[in-house]
Amino acid sequence: MEKILSLNNIIWRRNGDTILNDISFEVNKGEQWAVLGLNGAGKTSLLDIIMGYNYPTAGSASVIGTEFGRASLPDMRKRIGYVSSSLDKFHETLNRETGLNIVLSGKFSSFGIYQDIDEASKERAEKVLQDLNLSHLMDRTYNTFSQGERRRVLIGRALMGNPELLILDEPCSGLDIRAREDVLKIVNKIPEEERHLFYVTHHIEELTGSITHVLLIKDGGIVAAGPKEEVLTGTLLSETYKTPVKVYFENERPWLVIDDVEGNND
Numbered sequence: 001m002e003k004i005l006s007l008n009n010i011i012w013r014r015n016g017d018t019i020l021n022d023i024s025f026e027v028n029k030g031e032q033w034a035v036l037g038l039n040g041a042g043k044t045s046l047l048d049i050i051m052g053y054n055y056p057t058a059g060s061a062s063v064i065g066t067e068f069g070r071a072s073l074p075d076m077r078k079r080i081g082y083v084s085s086s087l088d089k090f091h092e093t094l095n096r097e098t099g100l101n102i103v104l105s106g107k108f109s110s111f112g113i114y115q116d117i118d119e120a121s122k123e124r125a126e127k128v129l130q131d132l133n134l135s136h137l138m139d140r141t142y143n144t145f146s147q148g149e150r151r152r153v154l155i156g157r158a159l160m161g162n163p164e165l166l167i168l169d170e171p172c173s174g175l176d177i178r179a180r181e182d183v184l185k186i187v188n189k190i191p192e193e194e195r196h197l198f199y200v201t202h203h204i205e206e207l208t209g210s211i212t213h214v215l216l217i218k219d220g221g222i223v224a225a226g227p228k229e230e231v232l233t234g235t236l237l238s239e240t241y242k243t244p245v246k247v248y249f250e251n252e253r254p255w256l257v258i259d260d261v262e263g264n265n266d
């Protein structure tokens with residue numbers, strides 16, 4: 001079966017600390033993954049390995065058919081869309097850009113438009129905005145967008161490059177409940193477009209129906225990796241979060257409650 005991601009015994013050490021410890025898992029074509037783990041568990045470090053920003057101390061990785069050390073990372077990165085709060089540092093550059101230009105810039109992996117734009121690219125950017133119900137932001141500048149609109153436009157920017165893999169690192173952090181649902185509607189549609197999601201979050205209720213598999217990380221190691229129904233159990237999540245929790249599903253979405261072992265919930 002064709003592999004989207006394959007990580008084999010990845011170890012990443014920094015300053016004597018083992019940040020990622022023997023990480024192995026595979027993402028097959030058609031699977032949509034979410035990644036859960038406490039602050040400091042190693043989620044961002046793992047994304048940096050996948051993107052080739054960090055090189056593993058040991059182990060091997062292949063990302064959408066590109067084996068690290070054997071192929072061009074810039075070419076590989078062109079096939080990956082990446083939205084993370086680390087993009088916030090580009091706000092000053094983005095502030096003066098229109099929604100249309102921000103989406104268009106995804107084609108060039110830049111944050112501004114420094115090239116001549118062909119009509120086909122412009123039409124595609126307009127279509128991306130339209131599909132995300134963001135046409136009203138086409139000619140407005142980023143500094144006038146709400147936080148939720150900013151996240152959605154940045155997802156649009158990531159989609160502009162037609163990526164096979166879309167990595168979303170806490171795309172709903174800081175959003176209110178309505179803005180979060182607007183982002184999740186977009187996320188839920190992504191697999192229909194034959195793309196693969198790798199979705200990092202602290203909130204399991206963001207795992208909408210489109211997510212098929214879950215990776216649980218604790219202290220740089222894997223607690224579990226596999227189909228959502230097998231992994232999202234109270235036992236495995238309690239271990240991952242070092243807190244007793246229970247999981248229940250409503251409308252196909254998982255929710256967490258703290259499992260009050262003292263019985264004070266009654």
Ligand SMILES: Nc1ncnc2c1ncn2[C@@H]1O[C@H](COP(=O)(O)OP(=O)(O)OP(=O)(O)O)[C@@H](O)[C@H]1O
Binds near residue numbers: 015017019039040042
């Ligand atoms: N370049 C580095 N040098 C040394 N330690 C690092 C480096 N990058 C990350 N770490 C450490 O590795 C651990 C994992 O960090 P990472 O950012 O991957 O966690 P995370 O799961 O993404 O956390 P959060 O949910 O808070 O974003 C932390 O203890 C962090 O301090």
